[in-house]
Amino acid sequence: MQQLTSERLKEKIVNRLIIENGIDVNDATNKQIFYALSSVVNEEILPNWFNTNKHYEKTGYKQVYYLSMEFLIGRLLESNLLNCGMLASAKEAINELGFSPEEIFAEEHDAGLGNGGLGRLAACFLDSLASLRYPGHGYGIRYRYGLFEQRIIHGNQVELPDYWLKEPYPWEIRKEEEAVVIQYHGKVHMFKRNDGTLEFKYENTDKVMAVPYDVPVVGYNNEVVNTLRLWSAEPAFQDDARSQGDQSAFYHDLDHHHSIEQISGFLYPDDSSYEGKELRLKQQYFLVSSSIQNIIKQFKKTNKMPVSRLPEKVVIQINDTHPSLAIPEMMRILMDEERMSWDSAWEVTTRTFAYTNHTTLSEALETWPKDMIQNLMPRIYMIIDEINERFCKKIWFDYEELRDKIPELAIIAYDRIHMARLAIVGSFSVNGVARIHTEILKKKEMKDFYTLYPKKFNNKTNGITHRRWLLQANPHLAGLITDVIGPQWINRPKQLIRLLKHSNDKALLEKFDEVKRNNKIALANYIHHQTGILVDEKSIFDVQIKRLHEYKRQLLNIFHVIYLYNELKDNPNQDLTPRTFIFAAKAAPSYYLAKEVIKLINTVASIVNYDKEIQGKLKVIFLENYNVSLAEKIIPASDISEQISTASKEASGTGNMKMMMNGALTLGTMDGANIEIHDLVGPENIFIFGLTADEVLDYYQNGGYNARDIYNKDDRVKRILDQLNQGEFGIHDIEFKDIYYNILFHNDSYFVLKDFEPYLETHELVDRAYRDRLHWLNMSVINIAHSGKFSSDQTIKEYATDIWKINQV
Ligand code: 26Y
DSSP: OOOOOHHHHHHHHHHHIIIIIOOOGGGOOHHHHHHHHHHHHHHHHHHHHHHHHHHHHHHOOOEEEEEOSOEEEEOOHHHHHHHTTOHHHHHHHHHHTTOOHHHHHTTSOOEEESOSHHHHHHHHHHHHHHHTTOOEEEEEEOOSBEEEEEEEETTEEEEEEEOTTSSOOTTOEEOGGGOEEEEESOEEEEEEOTTSOEEEEEESOEEEEEEEEEEEEEOTTSOOEEEEEEEEEEEOOOHHHHHTTOHHHHHHHHHHHHHHHHHTTBOOOOSSSOOOOHHHHHHHHHHHHHHHHHHHHHHHHHHOSOGGGHHHHEEEEEESSTTTTHHHHHHHIIIIITOOOHHHHHHHHHHHEEEEOOOOOGGGSOEEEHHHHHHHOHHHHHHHHHHHHHHHHHHHHHOGGGGGGHHHHOSEETTEEEHHHHHHHHOSEEEESSHHHHHHIIIIITHHHHHHOGGGEEEOOOOBOHIIIIIITOHHHHHHHHHHHOGGGGTOGGGGGGGGGGTTOHHHHHHHHHHHHHHHHHHHHHHHHHHOOOOOTTSEEEEEESOOOGGGTHHHHHHHHHHHHHHHHHOTTOOOOOEEEEEEOOOOTTOHHHHHHHHHHHHHHHHHTTOGGGTTOEEEEEOSSOOHHHHHHHGGGOSEEEEOOOTTOOSOOSHHHHHHHTTOEEEEOSOTTHHHHHHHHOGGGSEEOSOOHHHHHHHHHHOOOOHHHHHHHOHHHHHHHHHHHHTOBTTBOOOOHHHHHHHHHTTOTTOHHHHHHHHHHHHHHHHHHHHSHHHHHHHHHHHHHHGGGGBHHHHHHHIIIIIIOOOOO
16 A cells, blocks of 8 residues: 555645635644545555455455444544554644644444444454455444434433434445345245145235445554444335325335334443343344345345255354344245255355354343244244254254254254254354353353264354554553563564563563553543542552443452452551552443442442542542443553452453453453463463362352352442441441342342452552562563463454454465
């Protein structure tokens, strides 16, 4: 890519402002600069995009399609500049024009089309696919409202709609000519053709138009631009009603249109708990039907082969079970439209799909009432029913030892459709997202499926794009690393390991220290601006940022804070390394206990932060509206990365990887990818505590844990719980009885009390360790050095070679 100088960029921006806004650059607003610069960047991207598409069509490379209900891509201007090799000159140009790059980038509304980990993973994967020159694309939904905007009012979470499309989105192109029709409801008629095969016709269906909006996915300095295709639901006018001037049919249509537009109306703000809404099911079918139709059409256009050869040229990864209706949809198209037999269609389908599981939490395993699917998509139901029949017969005849298990294996059981079972049976690959997670799937959660299909199961530990999470979010650290080991790590992140050689170099460690300090000052300024609270950049920045969920145990964290506060009140002169506890988290709007925890954190903050007696040794900050952009501010400033889920519950985690890459030390349980971090950096460079997954699973299975015993025996625990129960926090007499009851009367399902003591002890180790500045920095650099292993480039290479069998272009 020909690199633009800052001079040239300035000219282009100035010109763009004249042509499009008719204004002088000195009179331009930040927003106008944002649009002008975006349009200059698009000028770079669009020819490459066009050429990439042409190249794929001409060469017929095998393509991978990543189907996901969520893509949490955040802002794109800065990352597009970075990947186009224009970031440095653009920042210079903006500065020279008298504007602030940070303010210009902040004009872009985050594209928050996802809830959390799963959606952000999809976004990191797209970045790695393009940057590694793999032909890989995303398919998702263009929700008009992204994940809700969170405000904290009197300590409580309040949700506001996120109308992110209020202003034009500069990165999308509407492709009306590629719209497809989706059909719901109606009747299915079966006919016998002359050759004896069956034909299915649909009648009286409700039709919806799916219109694609394409977003370019720019590879890092390589001229590759892949596509994220987001579908938008629009009315498909029933011609007959209109042409015949049938008024009532016309108004029926209009009525119907309201519900049509709802299909791509908003993202369900639920992560990990089952939301059984029919509209969500409609959304899922909307995504898969439009995408599969599009994929098959594209395949035919490019390859001029019979569809029976689809698996040679196409592989489809389904991101959790949410898009698993793609499997029967593929069967439907192959049989009903392409006239293939069941057996050949099944062969093609099961060689095309691969499924990633992201959770073992039972409440997150999707099932749908059979009637709902039968009513909404009768033909799809018939196909699922047939898949199920054949699958159950196979078990009955070929696996006698599993006969008793049929109710737990069947895709349709007790009038519900089990999506994970459908996804496993219909895919050639099933993967978990971290080593321990895949082991739990194989040994426990999906044990019998593993017996049936041992070869399908494999692990692909998650990763994060080091371009956004290090190069872009922490440019000074990236620069320092390049000064030390040269720039090769940027294209080969595993080379970060070369930092190890320097991890004892005192002069160098001082430089790492300075970078971290400056990042902490920047965050402290942001915190002050947002909350009015002053935090000490010399204190330990102890960070827990992620969705709020009981299993993630933000409660354990705030219990520790309350404990420290109690200690300080008893003895204000205690020798404590000053701490700033930073939280950010959204709770699902209907998740009562999660919202209580948010309120508790804010209540504790409002007491601790203003209590002069504790001499500023503790600060508690809750930053509202956690999203990708806020993460980019917090992560570079983190010292401690809290990853304290109940062992066995966090499939992988990816925030743990982001903070490690930015030099934070992990304080965590042996869960998810923490285990792999631990194994890489060694026990001396991480703070591990608490029950192991085996111990937790053993308690769940065999009992033996009694939370009340701990409450009775441990005064520190009793004091905290009683404070919650009696509402005796300083001047606030707010009660948190429900948290109290939940722990004591539901026997502390997430082992907060059980892990409390080891957690305190480990925090004491952190407190001591931080005092030895050089040793701390040494550990920090060792963590950065090993973090290349968690670049999503590594993960994507593994998917590409083991599962997708695709080549770099
Ligand atoms: C069924 C529906 C309500 C639902 C919607 C979203 C269920 C689950 C989800 C989202 C799950 C999710 O984000 N899982 C996370 O995926 C990350 C990427 O693999 C993991 O790192 C993380 O441990 C896991 O909780």
